[in-house]
Amino acid sequence: MNAETIPMDKNVEEMLRSHRLKRTSARIEILSLLLESSHTISYNDISEELGDNFDKSTVYRTLNSFEEKGIIHAVNDGSGGIKYAVTKQESEDAHVHFKCDSCEQTYCLPDTKIPRVHAPDGFIINRSSLLINGTCKYCS
Amino acid sequence: MNAETIPMDKNVEEMLRSHRLKRTSARIEILSLLLESSHTISYNDISEELGDNFDKSTVYRTLNSFEEKGIIHAVNDGSGGIKYAVTKQESEDAHVHFKCDSCEQTYCLPDTKIPRVHAPDGFIINRSSLLINGTCKYCS
């Protein structure tokens, strides 16, 4: 039984349980959206998709909890709002994000790792984030 | 006569003239601040430094004009606000920015260039920005 055969909702509920998050409908729906999406999504994407089912503060708090638990990670693509993507096992080490100038979507590139750089003496590197702008494969 | 011996204000006025920007006191003071600073600065930094001498909209518009002219460049360090630094000749090609987790300042590392990465098939790279988080040399 591989991941494809596990129904999404079971998958979602198991993810919540394993992180000791109560399985509320807001969390289930928001996490489902995140899991289905091929690109990073913002508060606005969620609220458009889910209508007025949930309050703004609920959505933001949900995203914050997911991030704290490491279920998702924040992506700052310079759009003025924070976007999020599910953190998959394979992409846990720092991967590149790609913002398409055409469709404005931002993608995780889990197989494209951020190269180590050499900082000047005295600067101690903890982590890094690399954002690439260009044209994505769906727009090129 | 090298750069060190040119008085700052002359330097500033010449920069404005050469970009066909009127030499107003707001621009002179804000550009001076930017030139003096060792790290990127935000609207808030400017308004703290300059007090209420200039209106918020003036400061923001000034920063936008400078950026359009290429005098400064914007840095998005995830702090929620945009920061700016003067674009020096040597750092015109994409350099790394470093945000210190301790003092919260963000520095240009003009000698640390962003490595080229290989994006998946179909993704066309235009430009990239690399932000490093860690401890700066003044805090380490």
Place this chain on the structure above:
DNA sequence: AATATAAATGCTACCAAATTGCATTAATAA
């Protein structure tokens, strides 16, 4: 030096993203 004109400024109001306090409601453990 006086003036014309184009641009910059300062208001005020506004917008968007995100957060907070608090009363209510719902999920889970006992």
Place this chain on the structure above:
DNA sequence: TTATTAATGCAATTTGGTAGCATTTATATT
């Protein structure tokens, strides 16, 4: 089934930034 703890909804607030418009200022021209 109930007690407890956490999540939600609501309204208000904060923060970063923009926009329209009347007034002022810098600069080029006479």
